[in-house]
Amino acid sequence: MALTKFTRSSLESRNTLRDAVIIIDNIVYDVTEFLEEHPGGAEILLDNAGKDASQCFHDVGHSDTAFEWREKFKIGEVVDEDKWEVKPREAYAVQEHDELTLASLLSVWGPPLVMAGISALLYMYLFQ
Ligand code: HEM
Structure with missing residues (x-):
């Protein structure tokens, strides 16, 4: 059976507790009944x-x-004229790996390394 087609503008006002739809990868989902069940919370879906x-x-x-x-x-689904490019699921996962920069590594390991360095210097100064 052919899917019902929606324009993106016709969905804009469907953002309430009584009628909530979202678009993911050009497919339209009615999440009204799911708002309270969503493990990530209703608010993020409503937003x-x-x-x-x-x-x-x-x-x-x-x-x-x-x-x-x-x-x-x-x-x-959304009408053909309103379709956006759909990225494969892996494309999003790859992006996350790209974010593992030196800055993000240092923000985690920097403070403990500095503390370890200071402790070692103090130890050497006091006990050697
Ligand atoms: C029909 C659409 C959706 C379904 C069926 C769904 C389902 C789920 C499920 C099953 C989880 C638990 C974790 C997991 O198994 O992945 C979850 C968590 C979550 N979802 Fe959704 N979700 C939907 C849409 C969305 C959307 C559109 C957003 C963001 C705008 C979102 C944001 C989140 C967040 C932030 C969490 C919590 C993640 C965490 O605690 O680590 N979800 N969702």
């Missing part, structure tokens, strides 16, 4: 309701379970 939530959905790194669950809420 993204009526809009494209692809980036947020993928950035969270949702599990396979989440991918299965979302199928239950599918109500259609």
Whole structure:
């Protein structure tokens, strides 16, 4: 059966507790019944309701379970003219790896290393 088609603008106002839809990868999901069940909370879904939530959905790194669950809420897709490029799931995961920079490593390991250095110097100064 062909999926119902929606323009993005026709979905913009569907962002309330009584009627909440989100778009992920050009597919439209009615998450009204899911708001209270969502493990990530209702608020984040409502903040993204009526809009494209692809980036947020993928950035969270949702599990396979989440991918299965979302199928239950599918109500259609966006019209061809409003379709956006769909990035493969791996593309989001790769981005996260790219963010492992020297700065992010130092922000974690920097303070303990500095403390260890100071302790070693103090030890040498006091006991040698
Ligand atoms: C129909 C759509 C969605 C379904 C079925 C869904 C399902 C889930 C599930 C099952 C979890 C638990 C963790 C996991 O298994 O991945 C979760 C967590 C979460 N979700 Fe969703 N979700 C949906 C949409 C979204 C969207 C659009 C956003 C962001 C705008 C979002 C943000 C989050 C956050 C922040 C968490 C918590 C992650 C954590 O605690 O580590 N979700 N969701």
